[in-house]
Amino acid sequence: MRSLLIGAITLVFCATLFAMGKKDSTKTDAEKPLKVEAPKAAAPAVKPVAAEKPATPVTAKQPVPAAVPGEDKVVVTINGVPIKNSTVEARLDDAMKMQMGRMGAGMANLPPDTLKGLRDRMRKDIIDGIVLEQLVDEKLKADKIEVSDQDVEAKINDIMTQNGITMENIQEELAKNGVTLEAFRGQLKRNIGIEKLLDTQMVAAGESTTITDEEAKAFYDENTAQFGSPEQVRASHILIKSDDQMDEAAKAEAKKKAEDILAKARAGEDFAQLAAEHSEDPGSKSRGGEYTFPRGQMVKPFEDAAFGMEPGQISDLVPTQFGYHIIKLSEKIPAKTESFEDVKEAIVQDLTNQKKGRFWMTLREKLRSEAKLEWSAEEKARMEAGAQRPMMPPQAPPVQPK
Secondary structure: OOOEEOOOOOOHHHHHHHOOOOOOOOOOHHHOEEOOOOOOOOOOOOEEOOOOOOOOOOOOOOOOOOOOOOOOOEEEEEOOEEEEHHHHHHHHHHHHHHHHHHHHHHHHHOOHHHHHHHHHHHHHHHHHHHHHHHHHHHHHHHOOOOOOHHHHHHHHHHHHHHHOOOHHHHHHHHHHOOOOHHHHHHHHHHHHHHHHHHHHHHHHOOOOOOOOHHHHHHHHHHOHHHHEEOOEEEEEEEEEEOOOOOOHHHHHHHHHHHHHHHHHHHOOOOHHHHHHHHOOOOOOHHHOOEEEEEOOOOOHHHHHHHHOOOOOOEOOOEEEOOEEEEEEEEEEEOOEEOOHHHHHHHHHHHHHHHHHHHHHHHHHHHHHHHOOEEEOHHHHHHHHHOOOOOOOOOOOOOEEOO
16 A cells, blocks of 8 residues: 655656556465356466556557647647647657557557547647646746755655665666656656645645544544455466367366376375476466465356365366366465554555645646636647547546555
8 A cells, every 4th residue: 555646747657657566465466366257168267367568668660650740830828838839749759659668569550540549639638738737837936846856866765665666677667668767857856846835735725734643543444344355265276178169078088187187196296397287277387376366256166166175185176167177275364454553654645645636636727727828729629629538548646545
């Protein structure tokens, strides 16, 4: 439940970076198999959650669709400050590079019209972000709020400490998204300014900038289930596929193969090695067939067998719609609920972040409502003609709990 204060106008690369290195209190998501709802001839009995595909840099085979060059017209004037089309297009180029990097090689196969449509839908979000940046910068200047280089370095150190990453990790993640370290520092500087602005504005409005221990305890008491983990087992299995699409001879052969492997396992041969050599579950064989799971994630015969065993025990053949399983139970993990003292700091941080986030939403709308925005006729027509929901996610508030 660790949290990081994330600026409202933080670019996508910041959100990606802040997700690095987060640790769960039990197992990683890649180790948690999904429940199989319906039989499939070629599917394993258990499906681990696929790890997120890492971002890949844009290559020469992934051209970024750019706007047609032309006169560098003013798109919008913000309290007298003109924003030209070249600024918008440069931001769009960066956003498209990051989008294409996240989607990988598949993005290169999209038709040019589709890429252009994506760019057009992203344009409104980009311009909204530029407008908000300008309004924030003006407000910080008006309120004489300054951010030093030391503030930025402290924030970077905080990111590294809370996420268990190094400066090299940060630079690698930025490089994947085509973002310079200078741009990242500049964005952090503005976000820190927003944090300081929120604190001063909340105090001026008579609101506390933090959550008390009493409020945190009340939240814990009302949401205790959020801080518990159910009973789990850690078990390994070997799958030999057999299903209704196979003829009787093939089914018999599969069963005979499973029985032979079971005999080897019970004779003392290394179970993980047997799984690596013989299991037909591609999701687990590379790690010796192991899964850690609570009730409700596996097909029922598999689950019942695993939870009914004792550590060290090897099951008989367990038939499911996927074939024959040989299960070895390694550990029973009892249900557990974290104490309030263990999670108090995280609750206080998260609720504080949520409180500041709500305040920011109000302040952001106030800044926009008080601003004088003059749109070009061309941009106004573009917005009216393309009033579709953008494909980019909406901008986050400056505070966002994990």
